[in-house]
Amino acid sequence: MNYTLDKILINGEKIQQRIREMGAQITRDYAGKQPIAVCTLRGAIPFYADLIRVMDLPVTVDTITVSSYGSGTTSGNLKIITDMRSDVKGRDVIIVDDIVDTGRTSLAMVNMLKERGARSVTICALLDKPSRRVVDIEGDYVGFTIPDEFVVGYGLDWDEKYRNLPHVYTLKSCE
Numbered sequence: 540m541n542y543t544l545d546k547i548l549i550n551g552e553k554i555q556q557r558i559r560e561m562g563a564q565i566t567r568d569y570a571g572k573q574p575i576a577v578c579t580l581r582g583a584i585p586f587y588a589d590l591i592r593v594m595d596l597p598v599t600v601d602t603i604t605v606s607s608y609g610s611g612t613t614s615g616n617l618k619i620i621t622d623m624r625s626d627v628k629g630r631d632v633i634i635v636d637d638i639v640d641t642g643r644t645s646l647a648m649v650n651m652l653k654e655r656g657a658r659s660v661t662i663c664a665l666l667d668k669p670s671r672r673v674v675d676i677e678g679d680y681v682g683f684t685i686p687d688e689f690v691v692g693y694g695l696d697w698d699e700k701y702r703n704l705p706h707v708y709t710l711k712s713c714e
């Protein structure tokens with residue numbers, strides 16, 4: 540099946556406005572702290588870059604590349620492809636991701652970071668698809684709750700395309 544862009548689901552301006560609100564909320568919640576914000580590569584790249592610039596905090600920047608598999612209920616279901624550089628022991632960690640879908644990645648990441656001794660772990664996701672959830676996890680900071688539609692753009696891909704678009708789009712079949 541081949542797909543092409545259908546329509547804009549979330550306009551880039553609206554994304555930026557919401558990110559400013561999320562950054563302000565995180566700034567309030569972490570006042571006096573030095574959290575580690577970890578970008579889950581690759582989908583979170585644009586969101587992460589915009590978010591950390593509206594966090595008025597001495598934030599530690601880091602990245603991780605993971606893939607989850609199986610039930611995803613323990614950190615044992617997380618394959619770490621490239622790890623973080625920071626020692627998270629005793630630190631407050633914010634996981635930044637583009638989307639919480641089944642929730643497996645987020646849950647396994649939270650478990651892994653807690654096992655490594657993080658003092659606190661929160662999830663900050665631009666998009667949330669609660670109708671797809673298979674494990675019990677919620678984002679602490681969520682930009683937009685969306686229906687169960689395939690979306691691309693602003694970091695999200697289909698077949699490694701569309702990640703660089705400034706808006707979030709739905710896809711349609713073009714056969």
Ligand code: PRP
Nearest residue numbers: 580581582637638639640641642643644
């Ligand atoms: C996507 C997305 C999340 C995860 C969400 O990553 O960036 O990390 O899937 O799915 P889940 O809630 O069902 O676990 P993906 O593995 O596609 O890699 P990418 O970021 O490189 O696109």
